[in-house]
Amino acid sequence: MKLGTSALVYLLFFSTICVIPFIASSVVIDILIFCILYAFLSTAWTIAVYAGPYSIGHAAYFGLGAYSTALLYTRLGISPWIGILVGIAISSSFALAISYPVFRYGIKGYYYTLTTLAVAEIMRTIFLSWDITGRAVGVWYPIVPDSLWHFQFHTSHAPYVFIGVAILILGVFTANAIKKTRLGLAFSATRDDEDTAQSVGINTLRHKLTAVAISAALTSIGGAFFAQYTLFIEPDTSMAMFVSVDILLPAVVGGVGTVLGPLIGSFLLTPLIWILRIAFGSEVLHLVIRGAVIIIVVLFAPEGIVGTLSKHSSAGRKIFSITPSKPSSHVRH
Amino acid sequence: MHLDLPIFLNLLMIGLFQGAIYSLISMGLTLIFGTVKIVNFAHGDFLMLSGYFVFWIWAILGLDPLISLPIVFSALFCLGYVTERVLIKRVIGRPTHIQMLMTLGLSLVIQNLVIVFWKADPRYVHTVYADLRLELGGVAIPFPRLLSFFVAMLFALTLHLFLLKTTYGTAIRGTGQDPEAAHLMGINVNKIYALSFGLGISCNAVAATLLSTYFPLSPFLGASFMVITFIVIVLGGLGNYMGAFIAGLILGTIEVLTAYMLSPLLRQTIPLVIFILVLLLKPEGLFGRKLHR
Numbered sequence: 001m002k003l004g005t006s007a008l009v010y011l012l013f014f015s016t017i018c019v020i021p022f023i024a025s026s027v028v029i030d031i032l033i034f035c036i037l038y039a040f041l042s043t044a045w046t047i048a049v050y051a052g053p054y055s056i057g058h059a060a061y062f063g064l065g066a067y068s069t070a071l072l073y074t075r076l077g078i079s080p081w082i083g084i085l086v087g088i089a090i091s092s093s094f095a096l097a098i099s100y101p102v103f104r105y106g107i108k109g110y111y112y113t114l115t116t117l118a119v120a121e122i123m124r125t126i127f128l129s130w131d132i133t134g135r136a137v138g139v140w141y142p143i144v145p146d147s148l149w150h151f152q153f154h155t156s157h158a159p160y161v162f163i164g165v166a167i168l169i170l171g172v173f174t175a176n177a178i179k180k181t182r183l184g185l186a187f188s189a190t191r192d193d194e195d196t197a198q199s200v201g202i203n204t205l206r207h208k209l210t211a212v213a214i215s216a217a218l219t220s221i222g223g224a225f226f227a228q229y230t231l232f233i234e235p236d237t238s239m240a241m242f243v244s245v246d247i248l249l250p251a252v253v254g255g256v257g258t259v260l261g262p263l264i265g266s267f268l269l270t271p272l273i274w275i276l277r278i279a280f281g282s283e284v285l286h287l288v289i290r291g292a293v294i295i296i297v298v299l300f301a302p303e304g305i306v307g308t309l310s311k312h313s314s315a316g317r318k319i320f321s322i323t324p325s326k327p328s329s330h331v332r333h
Numbered sequence: 334m335h336l337d338l339p340i341f342l343n344l345l346m347i348g349l350f351q352g353a354i355y356s357l358i359s360m361g362l363t364l365i366f367g368t369v370k371i372v373n374f375a376h377g378d379f380l381m382l383s384g385y386f387v388f389w390i391w392a393i394l395g396l397d398p399l400i401s402l403p404i405v406f407s408a409l410f411c412l413g414y415v416t417e418r419v420l421i422k423r424v425i426g427r428p429t430h431i432q433m434l435m436t437l438g439l440s441l442v443i444q445n446l447v448i449v450f451w452k453a454d455p456r457y458v459h460t461v462y463a464d465l466r467l468e469l470g471g472v473a474i475p476f477p478r479l480l481s482f483f484v485a486m487l488f489a490l491t492l493h494l495f496l497l498k499t500t501y502g503t504a505i506r507g508t509g510q511d512p513e514a515a516h517l518m519g520i521n522v523n524k525i526y527a528l529s530f531g532l533g534i535s536c537n538a539v540a541a542t543l544l545s546t547y548f549p550l551s552p553f554l555g556a557s558f559m560v561i562t563f564i565v566i567v568l569g570g571l572g573n574y575m576g577a578f579i580a581g582l583i584l585g586t587i588e589v590l591t592a593y594m595l596s597p598l599l600r601q602t603i604p605l606v607i608f609i610l611v612l613l614l615k616p617e618g619l620f621g622r623k624l625h626r
Binding site for chain 2: 109113285292295302
């Protein structure tokens with residue numbers, strides 16, 4: 001069975017990541033942490049795209065996760081681990097509350113994209129003007145000695161790598177599980193042709209909501225991880241539009257709607273951007289590169305690396321073990 | 334909060350002045366959407382770029398922004414035309430997300446190249462009339478704002494007449510309504526796409542010229558106007574340029590009234606909430622021209 005080989009590849013990949021902190025310098029570890037974080041966030045983002053249109057407002061869920069964890073810890077002294085769970089609950093219910101009317105009223109295409117952007121911007125402007133969220137000053141963590149309970153590690157950043165790998169495995173496992181089951185088929189049927197999907201009895205509204213809620217929950221974990229790593233968050237770094245772009249970029253480069261795409265995208269792109277950052281010392285040149293990468297991908301590989309490779313060669317299809325999607329009529333609900 | 338008539342009238346005026354700029358930028362954006370069917374996420378960055386054109390012409394040649402307007406307008410038209418020919422035409426008719434990514438990428442490139450070359454510091458254009466004030470019924474009106482309001486109105490009228498009365502205007506509207514029928518009528522649709530993109534982009538030249546007389550320029554100028562112009566074009570009905578014109582004025586007024594009556598920090602929040610409500614309840618925009626989505 002194919003599952004065996006791909007499981008082996010994943011195992012090899014994740015164990016390699018776990019070995020790196022023992023042999024690499026601290027800069028490499030930091031770059032690795034961002035590779036893992038964006039691979040995870042992009043995986044979370046692409047789950048929403050399994051069933052629906054592109055969102056450019058995932059910064060809202062990212063920020064909610066980051067803020068829930070940070071505020072519960074700094075104001076009430078609640079462990080970040082519990083904060084993460086609260087963040088998941090808040091951001092997935094927020095996603096459902098926002099998405100229900102949006103999908104119910106049939107907002108599509110550009111209207112949907114602009115709505116997601118508007119929602120994230122509403123969150124950002126509210127958090128910028130709300131006393132509880134610390135306004136523009138943001139939330140600063142008190143620094144405590146290394147502790148798993150407090151989710152802070154200063155002597156070495158290696159524990160962040162291990163925790164990051166754990167959540168990345170969670171993300172990849174979730175994405176894989178969705179893809180392999182009827183839920184995934186119902187998702188892609190909903191995305192590809194909503195009317196046909198409905199006509200064969202798929203509740204498209206419920207499936208779109210499910211996808212967005214799972215995606216929001218995972219994204220908020222990424223936000224919480226980010227907050228615990230930087231130990232400082234503010235609305236402009238955790239909810240601005242560029243956060244949403246950063247989240248979707250690895251998937252776009254690697255291949256939207258695939259499980260491997262976000263991983264490949266992030267592990268190629270993040271080091272590239274960091275190397276450019278270090279080499280040129282410019283604050284913004286890496287953003288120019290980011291924009292150029294988007295344009296190049298759109299022009300030459302609109303389906304991303306995985307999508308393009310598997311489309312143009314049977315070898316590629318074999319490597320990424322992509323089976324052509326089954327007709328949606330096979331799905332009954 | 335107490336709000337008496339003179340204060341209200343004053344706020345209304347500031348709001349309309351602000352709104353006129355939104356109208357200009359949004360008319361360009363919605364003109365592009367109406368014809369090319371692309372929401373240009375890089376629109377604000379072209380606004381910022383024209384602001385820098387205005388600034389450099391003023392700084393090097395000493396030309397007043399209003400005198401350099403024709404130069405900047407033509408430059409931006411050419412830039413828009415070329416951008417369409419080189420990049421945008423490759424994504425026309427493609428899925429929404431592909432178009433969105435293309436203009437998003439373009440936006441990142443333009444904005445950050447400007448930061449790389451000219452740094453992020455704000456720049457100011459000092460005109461001779463920058464500090465002039467007009468007294469009107471006990472209210473002091475800054476002359477640059479009044480001037481820009483009238484120029485904006487004049488330009489909007491010109492654009493309207495151009496689209497309504499000229500051959501090219503008719504071709505642009507026709508292509509927007511039905512590209513295939515327009516093609517059958519002997520219209521070079523590809524050329525019209527490039528023309529409308531150029532024209533849409535050059536609306537930014539007018540907005541940037543007017544803004545530069547009282548507003549600091551920075552690479553983030555475009556980003557700060559982007560969200561509000563998206564709201565305006567949806568309120569006006571995507572592709573409806575007269576709708577965008579009126580929605581711009583309304584939104585400017587709402588923004589100023591919110592800032593005064595609730596909190597300056599909610600200035601952006603209230604229009605965004607209105608935006609989502611309109612999308613849910615009346616997605617064709619406030620002025621009800623039915624659009625095929």
